Amino acid sequence: MTTAPPTPPGAAATPVSPTARQLWGRARGLLLAAAVLALAGLVIAALRSGEQHGLLDPRSADRYGSRATAELLADRGVDTTVATTVAEATQALGPDTTLLVANPDLLSARQQSALRAAAFDSGGRTVLLAPGPASLDTLAPDVRAVEPASVEVLSPGCDAPYARRAGAAELGGITYTTSASSVEACYPSGDLPTLLRLPAETGDGDTVVLGAPDLLYNHRLDDHGNASLALQLLGSRPHLVWYLPSLDDATATDGGDESFFDLIPSGWRWGALQLAIAAVLAALWRARRLGPLVPERLPVAVPASEATEGRARLYRQANARERAAEALRSAARARIAPLAGVPTAQAHRSEALCPAVAARTGDDGIQIHGLLFGPAPADDEALVRLADRLDLLERRITPSPRDKDRTP
Numbered sequence: 001m002t003t004a005p006p007t008p009p010g011a012a013a014t015p016v017s018p019t020a021r022q023l024w025g026r027a028r029g030l031l032l033a034a035a036v037l038a039l040a041g042l043v044i045a046a047l048r049s050g051e052q053h054g055l056l057d058p059r060s061a062d063r064y065g066s067r068a069t070a071e072l073l074a075d076r077g078v079d080t081t082v083a084t085t086v087a088e089a090t091q092a093l094g095p096d097t098t099l100l101v102a103n104p105d106l107l108s109a110r111q112q113s114a115l116r117a118a119a120f121d122s123g124g125r126t127v128l129l130a131p132g133p134a135s136l137d138t139l140a141p142d143v144r145a146v147e148p149a150s151v152e153v154l155s156p157g158c159d160a161p162y163a164r165r166a167g168a169a170e171l172g173g174i175t176y177t178t179s180a181s182s183v184e185a186c187y188p189s190g191d192l193p194t195l196l197r198l199p200a201e202t203g204d205g206d207t208v209v210l211g212a213p214d215l216l217y218n219h220r221l222d223d224h225g226n227a228s229l230a231l232q233l234l235g236s237r238p239h240l241v242w243y244l245p246s247l248d249d250a251t252a253t254d255g256g257d258e259s260f261f262d263l264i265p266s267g268w269r270w271g272a273l274q275l276a277i278a279a280v281l282a283a284l285w286r287a288r289r290l291g292p293l294v295p296e297r298l299p300v301a302v303p304a305s306e307a308t309e310g311r312a313r314l315y316r317q318a319n320a321r322e323r324a325a326e327a328l329r330s331a332a333r334a335r336i337a338p339l340a341g342v343p344t345a346q347a348h349r350s351e352a353l354c355p356a357v358a359a360r361t362g363d364d365g366i367q368i369h370g371l372l373f374g375p376a377p378a379d380d381e382a383l384v385r386l387a388d389r390l391d392l393l394e395r396r397i398t399p400s401p402r403d404k405d406r407t408p
Helices: 021-049 067-075 086-091 109-122 133-139 161-165 226-234 268-288 302-317 321-339 350-361 365-371 380-397 401-406
Strands: 079-085 097-102 123-128 145-153 168-179 185-188 192-199 206-208 239-241
Touching: 067 079, 067 226, 079 401, 086 109, 086 239, 097 109, 097 145, 109 133, 123 133, 133 145, 145 185, 145 192, 161 185, 161 226, 168 226, 302 321, 321 350, 321 365, 321 380, 350 365, 350 380, 365 380
Parallel strands: 079 239, 097 123, 097 239, 123 206
Antiparallel strands: 145 168, 168 192, 185 192, 192 206
């Protein structure tokens, strides 16, 4: 092993730990990427939350609020009560009440069951805005969501009085099918309706399913027949309960038998697969060879004997007798070959080296072959004996100082 030369007197010692400049050079790329991601997240959050503040809130005057709808209903004698919990919504229900549920897919299973039971017993109207499979099974069991549809101006496509009076309106969002025997299916997108009204089996109650809530937005209420349709659907009873699901509701968590994987969004498997692929690619990128080794000045001078002893300890700890024996034999062959008159390029070829060494020492060629090219030792004692025999062979074949003096 090549050892580092000692540091000249007065020369500055080479620092071992990286400097602040080196640390900055290594970390600035990651810090820049993190800053870009954070900035992009803030920009996206600002863009998404800016115009949709107070979404479908009857108290909000923003573009996506519904204050205009609430004021038109108030002019016609309909009072609007905003509820943010299931308890508030169910307590206000009655036969003269319309319950509007904004984004029912946000409700937990327990909330949906409580809301369904209260609405069924009340005899009033329930209006569901853009319900999907997550809520239809409980709130409207006879209805199935089929596929998304673009929100556009659609014609009524049915004979329902409220649809004929309103005319064309902006609907779409989700199309539905139903197995109910008595149903009003209106405003079809393609062949499937985006508005359903299902009368209750008993009493005067009914359930209205809307594929999109766009006609209730402030900036769209005065377009086409949106206002007329909204007033007829929400103003059929003197009281309107406008339910906006909130995470502050204590019933927002089921506390049932759901497992950990049930609580994770459905796309977590694809996300985990993408992360695994990214991790493998990053590992391959970091594990690539950066080119040939570059010699560096060692921070301290390590004697060759200590390095050899340390390597021997590693071989012993790993029980690598075969590797250690091969290292001893390879080094011995490289030193013996020139002494036996064998070119260095053929030092590790038994047919060239063994006859030359046998002729020089007078030993049997088979013994020489077993010593220089034989199998690995069976135990540590055999390895030590092998080292001693190799050392003895090298001393026997090395010319003595007297022989050197006689060389012409």
